[in-house]
Structure formats: structure tokens, C-alpha cells
Amino acid sequence: MKAHLVFLVLKVSLALAIIPEKEKSSTYWRDQAQQTLQRALKLQKLNTNIARNVIMFLGDGMGVSTVTATRILKGQLANQPGEDFQLEMEKFPFVALSKTYNTDAQVSDSAGTATAYLCGVKANEGTVGVNAAAVRGQCNTTKGNEVESILKWAKMAGKSVGVVTTTRVNHATPSASYAHCVSRDWFGDGEMPAEAVKMGCKDIARQLMENIPDIEVIMGGGRKYMYPKNHSDEEYPTDEKANGTRLDGVNLINVWKEKKDKGKTAQYVWNRKQLMAIREQDVDYLLGLFEPMDMMYELDRDNETDPSLPEMVSIAIRILKKNPNGFFLLVEGGRIDHGHHEGKAKQALYEAVEMDKAIGLAGSMTSEEDTLTVVTADHSHVFTLGGYTPRGNPIFGLAPAMSDVDKRPYTAILYGNGPGYKLVNGVRENVSIVDIAHSNYLAQSAVPLRQETHGGEDVAVFAKGPMAHLLHGVHEQNYIPHVMAYAACIGQNKEHCTSGTGRNSPMVSLSITCALLPLTVLRLLF
Numbered sequence: 224m225k226a227h228l229v230f231l232v233l234k235v236s237l238a239l240a241i242i243p244e245k246e247k248s249s250t251y252w253r254d255q256a257q258q259t260l261q262r263a264l265k266l267q268k269l270n271t272n273i274a275r276n277v278i279m280f281l282g283d284g285m286g287v288s289t290v291t292a293t294r295i296l297k298g299q300l301a302n303q304p305g306e307d308f309q310l311e312m313e314k315f316p317f318v319a320l321s322k323t324y325n326t327d328a329q330v331s332d333s334a335g336t337a338t339a340y341l342c343g344v345k346a347n348e349g350t351v352g353v354n355a356a357a358v359r360g361q362c363n364t365t366k367g368n369e370v371e372s373i374l375k376w377a378k379m380a381g382k383s384v385g386v387v388t389t390t391r392v393n394h395a396t397p398s399a400s401y402a403h404c405v406s407r408d409w410f411g412d413g414e415m416p417a418e419a420v421k422m423g424c425k426d427i428a429r430q431l432m433e434n435i436p437d438i439e440v441i442m443g444g445g446r447k448y449m450y451p452k453n454h455s456d457e458e459y460p461t462d463e464k465a466n467g468t469r470l471d472g473v474n475l476i477n478v479w480k481e482k483k484d485k486g487k488t489a490q491y492v493w494n495r496k497q498l499m500a501i502r503e504q505d506v507d508y509l510l511g512l513f514e515p516m517d518m519m520y521e522l523d524r525d526n527e528t529d530p531s532l533p534e535m536v537s538i539a540i541r542i543l544k545k546n547p548n549g550f551f552l553l554v555e556g557g558r559i560d561h562g563h564h565e566g567k568a569k570q571a572l573y574e575a576v577e578m579d580k581a582i583g584l585a586g587s588m589t590s591e592e593d594t595l596t597v598v599t600a601d602h603s604h605v606f607t608l609g610g611y612t613p614r615g616n617p618i619f620g621l622a623p624a625m626s627d628v629d630k631r632p633y634t635a636i637l638y639g640n641g642p643g644y645k646l647v648n649g650v651r652e653n654v655s656i657v658d659i660a661h662s663n664y665l666a667q668s669a670v671p672l673r674q675e676t677h678g679g680e681d682v683a684v685f686a687k688g689p690m691a692h693l694l695h696g697v698h699e700q701n702y703i704p705h706v707m708a709y710a711a712c713i714g715q716n717k718e719h720c721t722s723g724t725g726r727n728s729p730m731v732s733l734s735i736t737c738a739l740l741p742l743t744v745l746r747l748l749f
Contacts, residue, residue: 241304241615266316266692273720274595274689274710275549277377278585280312281340281396282578283333284560284571286603286678292568292636293575295618300576304615311583312598315685319694321703322681323602326355330679333560334407336601337399339701341553342370343708351395351427352403360406360416362424369403373704375435376714377551383543384550385440387535389518389574390557392443393427396601400553401438402430411448413468420470432475436482439507440539440552442530444514446493449475456515457493458528465515476510483508495530503541511535520558520570521577522662532556536581540588549593549711554581563604564674566641566665569619571606586687595688595710597703603678605639619660626651634659638668641675 245251282289290310298308325335328348338346338353349359357368374384386397395407404427409415412426425433428448431441446456450467451474459465469475476491483489489508492498498511513529524531530538536554543550556578562571582598589596610622612635621632632655637643643665645652651667658664668675684703686694690710694703705716712720 241613243304262316269692270592270689272592272689273712274593274707276543276551276589276594277373277549277707277711278552278554278589278594278596279340279373279707280578280582280585280596280598281337281553281555281557282559282575282598282600283390283396283555283557284563284602284604284677285556285575285578285600286606286680286682288606288608289559289563289571289575289600289604290683292606292608292618293572293579296572297576297579299615299618305618306614310579311586312579312685315596315598315687315691317686317691317694319684319686320681320697321599321684321700322697323600323700324679330677331602332407332677333395333601334399336700337396338370339699340599340601340703341372341374341399343373343701343704344370345699345701346370349407350405351399351407352401353405357405362405362416362419362422365403365405365424372400373707373714374400374438374551374553376708377711378435378437380711380713381546381548382550382711382713383439383546383548384435385539385543385552386438386442387440387532387539387552388443388555388557389532390443390555390561391445391448391517392441392512393431393445393448394443394517394557396555396557397443397553398427398431401435402427403434404430410445411468413448413452413470428469428475429473432478432482436479437484437508439546439550440509440542442498442509442511442513442535442539443555443557444512444516444518446512447515449512459515462515476512479510494528495526495534496528498530498538499534501538503538503545506542509538509542517558517561520562520662521573522570532577533581533584536585537588540585544588551707551711552585554578554585556581560604563606563638564641565663566638566643566668566675567663568606568636568638568666569660569662569664572618591688593689595691595707596686597691597694597707598685599703600682603680603682605641605676605678607637607639608635609637610635617660619664621655621659631655634666636666638666638675639678640670640672641665641668642671642673643668643675644671 294308294310295305298305323331325331325348326345332348334351335346335348344354347355353368358364378384388397393410409426411428447468451469451472454467456465480489487507490506491510559571559574622635684694693706708714709716
């Protein structure tokens with residue numbers, strides 16, 4: 224009882240110390256709500272323009288709890304309490320939820336989900352760019368089950384296209400935009416079963432160079448899968464683990480250069496200095512591979528050699544914007560997922576902060592009038608934020624009270640499972656004597672696993688720009704690319720954009736008004 228009272232006194236004193244004076248007034252909260260209401264009322268005038276550009280930001284593993292923790296972190300990095308901070312993605316006017324299950328999995332992986340939100344078809348776990356008739360790891364089930372992505376739809380419509388990621392460019396998320404593979408793990412032919420190679424299945428790195436050979440911008444990691452076996456890496460020439468892995472003897476970077484249109488300029492870069500020296504008017508095609516495998520975590524990044532995600536996004540948009548027909552750009556904050564898997568919440572959340580910076584930058588370089596921007600995640604993680612922490616509590620800090628069971632402190636951030644499970648002399652580790660602020664601190668978990676797992680709950684979808692209001696409720700994940708295609712008049716969604724029946728015509732405006740009338744009536748009633 225005494226310990227409980229001490230906890231309450233501590234919590235109240237901390238809260239009073241951090242509450243801004245203006246928030247003690249009822250008027251502040253009422254005025255804030257009225258301002259929000261007025262902004263919401265303005266959304267009744269819908270943006271039904273054609274989306275010349277489409278940008279999709281994918282936070283790999285960025286569940287709702289990760290978004291919340293990222294908001295607090297970014298606010299605290301700006302010397303604010305953090306809870307009332309607003310991320311760039313949270314400024315988007317339309318929000319939906321996406322159901323992330325795979326056709327064969329309740330809790331999904333990043334490959335089957337990428338096929339859903341890029342190709343518009345739900346798929347099996349571990350497969351990319353193929354439908355659910357394809358069986359993971361079985362090469363002979365590939366043919367006839369391939370599905371095309373919105374990146375290809377955009378390219379076929381004459382738009383420029385780009386892929387930017389902090390993982391390997393042939394990792395699960397980016398690969399679904401261009402590859403058709405029954406195994407997400409077939410990064411190069413050196414990672415494939417010999418039988419699959421004999422049967423004619425192609426590794427993902429090779430498909431990147433061959434399936435859609437004129438992708439204007441490709442940036443991320445993954446150099447080792449492009450070079451012949453034992454080929455030394457440019458950056459790490461003495462590190463054998465960085466050597467090329469290809470068994471076919473092909474240098475895919477040379478293949479990429481050779482496949483470009485004559486009269487066009489193709490440039491390959493492998494470090495930040497080379498990238499930042501690029502002038503968009505001098506480059507038509509850009510391939511940037513900055514690490515042998517995945518790129519470094521932001522907290523570990525060498526600013527001399529590795530560009531940040533915002534820097535890559537800036538260069539990508541500058542090159543893609545040259546096309547008067549517009550562009551499609553896929554941007555993945557891929558190492559959010561890796562940080563969570565490793566139980567390193569600090570690494571994961573700083574990766575999410577970087578992606579949010581890139582979202583803000585992209586918004587400043589484009590117009591909401593003609594650019595549809597969608598931000599979402601492929602799946603969540605068993606990542607939690609709790610412990611009755613007071614306002615302004617450091618996001619990586621301790622909960623204010625001890626456990627009432629084992630009488631030991633615990634952090635606000637925890638995992639349901641993962642590598643952070645640890646017993647010392649048969650009891651939970653005392654985290655008050657551990658450097659919990661370290662970049663690689665393993666947050667405690669309930670179940671011991673070498674790698675923390677994904678979570679199965681729905682994830683958020685944030686949208687702004689033309690037709691963003693079509694992302695409005697709880698959707699199947701494969702619905703997302705169909706909305707993007709409809710907005711951009713590409714793929715199978717073109718009829719509504721023809722002369723005389725365009726989206727800005729009276730008949731289309733009337734049909735949109737009629738479709739939304741029941742929703743408006745319900746809002747007024749309830």
C-alpha cells in the first residue's frame with residue numbers, strides 16, 4: 224500500500240511539472256477541438272484531380288504502437304514532451320486501417336504483404352509478385368501465376384518510376400514491385416537451390432535488371448548480389464563477407480548499364496559523395512547501391528559514405544520530376560522492421576523518424592493538387608508502450624513504479640517476444656543498472672526468441688492528394704494499389720479519365736456526391 228502511494232505521488236508530481244500552462248485551461252482544449260473541426264469540414268470539398276504523381280511510403284513493421292512511439296521520440300528530439308507532437312504522416316487528412324494477413328498466414332510476412340499493396344492481389348507468405356496459386360519454394364509453380372505491380376502499370380502508362388529503400392534493393396518489399404519469385408530469399412542465384420536454377424527460375428537481383436530494365440531510379444543496399452562470386456566490394460575490399468555471391472559469373476551492374484536506351488545517361492554510384500554530386504539534369508537513370516547488404520541503421524550511419532533516406536528521396540524526386548507524364552515512387556523505411564526483430568527499439572524508432580522526415584521533404588517537393596501520397600506499413604510487431612508513464616517521460620525510459628510482483632523496475636517499451644528475455648540468478652534483470660539508452664539495448668521481452676516476431680493487428684494507412692478519400696475505413700491490404708491506380712488513371716482504371724467523362728465532369732462530380740451522401744447523413748445523425 225505504501226509503495227502504491229509513493230508511486231501516485233511521484234506520478235502526479237512529474238505530470239504537474241511537465242503540463243504546459245495553457246493546457247490547464249478548458250478554453251485551450253475547446254479552441255483546439257474547434258480548429259480541428261473546421262479543418263475537417265473543409266475536407267467535404269474532395270480532391271478528385273488526376274494524380275500525375277504517386278508516392279508510396281512503406282514503413283516496414285511500422286504498426287500503430289510504433290507510430291505513437293515515433294511521434295513521442297520526434298517531439299522529444301525537438302525538446303518537447305512529445306505526446307502532442309504531430310508527425311508528417313499524421314498531418315495527412317485521410318486515415319484508414321489495412322488488414323495484413325496473408326492468404327496462408329494469420330500473422331503476415333513482408334513478401335506476401337508487398338504483393339498485396341503493390342500488385343493488388345493477396346498472396347502466400349514468403350512469395351513476391353505471384354498469386355496464391357504459387358507455392359513458396361516450388362519453382363514450377365511460378366509460371367502462369369505472375370502478377371504485375373503498380374510500378375509496372377505506371378511505367379506502361381509513360382511515367383517514370385523509382386524504388387528507394389534502406390534495405391537491399393532485392394529485399395521483400397522492393398522486389399514485389401518488379402519480380403515474380405516463389406521465394407523472397409532468392410536474392411541472387413548463389414542463394415537459390417540448384418534445382419530451381421536448372422528449372423529456369425531467376426533470382427530476384429537478375430529480375431531487377433531484366434523484368435523492367437528501364438526503372439529510372441534504384442537506390443538502397445545489396446551490392447554483393449550483383450557481382451560474381453568472390454568479386455571484391457568497392458567499399459570493403461578486404462572483407463570476404465562483402466564479396467559478390469553470383470554463380471553465373473555475371474556482373475549485373477554492367478548489365479544494367481548496357482540495357483539503357485542509347486542517348487540516355489545512366490549513372491551508378493556506391494557512396495554518398497558520388498550521390499550528392501549528381502545533377503538531375505545530367506542523369507536519366509540512377510543506380511545507387513550503398514552497402515553489400517542492407518544499409519546501416521541511421522544511428523550507425525557513416526555520413527561520409529552512406530546517404531540518409533531523406534537525401535535519397537530528394538535525389539529520386541528531382542530525377543523523376545523531369546518526366547512531364549509524372550512518376551511513381553516507392554520508398555521503404557525497411558530497417559524499422561530489422562530494429563524490432565533485433566529487439567533494438569531505439570534503432571527501430573530512429574529509422575521511423577528518418578522516414579517521417581523523408582515524408583515531409585517529399586511533400587515540400589510536390590503538390591497535393593496533383594500528387595497522391597500514401598503512407599502505410601506491411602505489418603506490425605509485438606512492440607508495446609505502456610507502464611502508466613507520466614507526461615513527457617523519456618520514450619526509452621523507465622516506468623515510474625516497480626513491478627508489484629518481482630519488485631524490479633521495467634521500461635515503458637517492451638516486446639511480447641524476442642532476444643531481450645533475460646534472467647539473472649533466476650529472476651528478471653534489474654534494468655535500473657543497465658544502459659537502457661544505448662542504441663543497441665535489447666528491450667525486455669516476455670518470451671525468449673532469437674528474433675522478435677511480427678504482430679497480427681491492422682496497420683494504419685495515411686493518405687493525401689487526389690482521391691485520397693477512397694482510403695477511408697478498414698480495408699483489405701490489396702485494395703491500396705487499386706486506389707493509387709484509380710487516382711493516377713493507370714492499370715485497369717482508365718475509363719473514368721477519358722474525354723467527356725473525366726473526373727471533373729458534372730456527371731462524375733454528381734456520382735461522387737451521391738456516393739458520399741449516405742456517409743454525410745450518418746455523420747450528421749451520429
